[in-house]
Amino acid sequence: MTDPLALARARGDGPALTVGAPVIPDRRGLAAYLDRALDSGRLSNFGPLASRLEERLAERLDVPYVLSCASGTTALMIALRVFGVSGPTVVPSFTFAATAGALDWAGASARFCDVEPACLTLCPIASEAALADGARALVPVHTYGGACDVAALRDLAARYRKPLIYDAAHAFGARFQGKAVAAYGDAAAISLHATKPFHTVEGGALLVHDQGALEEARRLANFGLDPRRGGTARRPLGLNGKMSEIHAAFGLALLDEYDTLHERRRAVMARYRARLPACWFLPASARGSGSDAYVAIAVPDGVARDDVVESARREGIGLRAYFAPPLHEIDPDADQAAFPVSRGAADRVICLPIHPDFTTAQIDRVADVVLRVCDAPRAN
Amino acid sequence: MTDPLALARARGDGPALTVGAPVIPDRRGLAAYLDRALDSGRLSNFGPLASRLEERLAERLDVPYVLSCASGTTALMIALRVFGVSGPTVVPSFTFAATAGALDWAGASARFCDVEPACLTLCPIASEAALADGARALVPVHTYGGACDVAALRDLAARYRKPLIYDAAHAFGARFQGKAVAAYGDAAAISLHATKPFHTVEGGALLVHDQGALEEARRLANFGLDPRRGGTARRPLGLNGKMSEIHAAFGLALLDEYDTLHERRRAVMARYRARLPACWFLPASARGSGSDAYVAIAVPDGVARDDVVESARREGIGLRAYFAPPLHEIDPDADQAAFPVSRGAADRVICLPIHPDFTTAQIDRVADVVLRVCDAPRAN
Secondary structure (H helix, E strand, O other): OOOHHHHHHHOOOOOOOEOOOOOOOOHHHHHHHHHHHHHHOOOOOOOHHHHHHHHHHHHHOOOOEEEEEOOHHHHHHHHHHHOOOOEEEEEEOOOOHHHHHHHHHOOEEEEEEOEOOOOOOEOHHHHHHHHHOOOOOEOOEOHHHOOOOHHHHHHHHHHHOOOEEEEOOOOOOOEEOOEEHHHOOOEEEEEOOOOOOOOOOOOEEEEEOOHHHHHHHHHHHEOOEEHHHOOEEOOOOOOEOOOOHHHHHHHHHHHHHHHHHHHHHHHHHHHHHHHOOHHHEOOHHHHOEOOOOOEEEEOOOOOOHHHHHHHHHHOOOEOEOOOOOOHHHHOOOOOHHHOHHHHHHHHHEEEEOOOOOOOHHHHHHHHHHHHHHHHHHHHO | OOOHHHHHHHOOOOOOOEOOOOOOOOHHHHHHHHHHHHHHOOOOOOOHHHHHHHHHHHHHOOOOEEEEEOOHHHHHHHHHHHOOOOEEEEEEOOOOHHHHHHHHHOOEEEEEEOEOOOOOOEOHHHHHHHHHOOOOOEOOEOHHHOOOOHHHHHHHHHHHOOOEEEEOOOOOOOEEOOEEHHHOOOEEEEEOOOOOOOOOOOOEEEEEOOHHHHHHHHHHHEOOEEHHHOOEEOOOOOOEOOOOHHHHHHHHHHHHHHHHHHHHHHHHHHHHHHHOOHHHEOOHHHHOEOOOOOEEEEOOOOOOHHHHHHHHHHOOOEOEOOOOOOHHHHOOOOOHHHOHHHHHHHHHEEEEOOOOOOOHHHHHHHHHHHHHHHHHHHHO
């Protein structure tokens, strides 16, 4: 398979025109943080750079406690264990495999529910039916950084007395009703993977609201060793969920530039909106604003999504179908007819490349391809 | 608690006199690899540096296939899932919490067995009893890099038709009967954590012997997405087990220097052997040679291990008790009387600091403290 990134690089035209091309921090700023780590002789294990990053993230994300993690998936796995999640757990079908995967590793199991048409986030009505049927926790996803129906889900969690843990992988930078989208719920796991607007190369963060949860999460991220018992292990055991000082250095360097980069990504988004019909864009911002992780559009009726992806690929442009097929299709027990919204979204949604360094000409190249293929049926 | 590393640093005498002080690669060599990653625009997801590292490790470790991973624990978790390990699984009690933790996450459970007195590695006799009693896999540990009784364990695994997956966390650089210790078994997981002689800051590697196992491991390290099905998810689902290009850069830089560093660590070991009674050293090399990860000694009869650790700590020296308490003590179902060797080792074993940059004077400072406390009962 041709690598679209390699293609775009070969053309020598700046960052790859592909979804998820990483932002590289300013090298001088990065070198200063890396030198700090190398000079200190501490390379991991809750070092000073990871701690500093946690402080800065807590401030920005409106939560009292943040644990930096090896990945967003690790953060979610740890969160599930902190809150004792086991058994059938509500997750949306329209999500990345990691949401359900984290449940499997943590000893729970996915109870897939469909998403709402407006925002493609977990449907509270389907969720309530699952809870009434015995589901033991809620793991909704802030799809593309747009907030879930946080009020309805909070009420459900309270009424059924179940943990509410958000997969906030996409939600860095997104805000809703005066606070960070990732600040809702008993806990939230965000991804800081290289493909995200703010990243630590590989990484994630767990956001919690009380110190007990933080301490338990740290214990689980450090193999289950308990600092209150001289560092000896106790059950439940953990894993290696730590963020290295080197990855934290990337995060700190990028955070220094984040506000500027965010503005530039918002400008890219604005250009796409100026070029493409408004009705193609997913209303992910119906609940919240500021998310700059994904530019998601739904191709119009009569257009085959894969034709758009393939046409773009031939021009060195890496679009991506998120998330297809919908995840309930891997579950032989799921009623396959119960997911019309997930199914429809999986057939039609495409994410467009976004990068703070894109030029207008680059954005227009992407928009032109998408317009050409998507408008063809109408032109005929 | 005082940080021994901070203490030693304050004295300005080179690398910290503490177990696990990381080796920092030559900065110029490191910068070249880091620049390669930053210039490529690829920061993770099976990038070229991780691939190159895998090739070099495969060559060095006498296995056809290596998967670079986010950590040694992740590598072990993936290995367990590749080989379908579930249910009670034999592990030694004298090991790090991660061995049993990986089993818990993978949906298996630890069936603790005692270790052999000579090498402190999994006892084949106890293992056979556990297999006869229904244990469904073997996960032995090459303690301190000394090989397990690989012939006996291979025979057991064959006779009972069970997977044999080695926790080779300590085994980088160790050899036995003409090949790398980590090359034994159906699979082996090594740790490349910053505290190891060869490391990738945070990291690990999974060693396997056929391409099918490698492909399945890669799929699981990438959330369970199947490249043969266009990158869609299938069960069993995976997690984020990838090594970043940045961590791989550290590995490649350090690997360029490894042979020299290994010689220097061997010289440190030789100095310790010259200074301390031969009978104190664990015969970890009874099966194999070349391991330079740990200098493990057992304190003599009548000496309280914690007195040695505490006396050293007061002088800024970080010794470490590996592994105390033994892990069967967290298992309420284990017959606590069935682990005399693990129990004894946990009470007596100390690891001494080792680092390629230690001077003779530094090694002697450590040896002097240990000798002073350990010889005191005899002197009285």
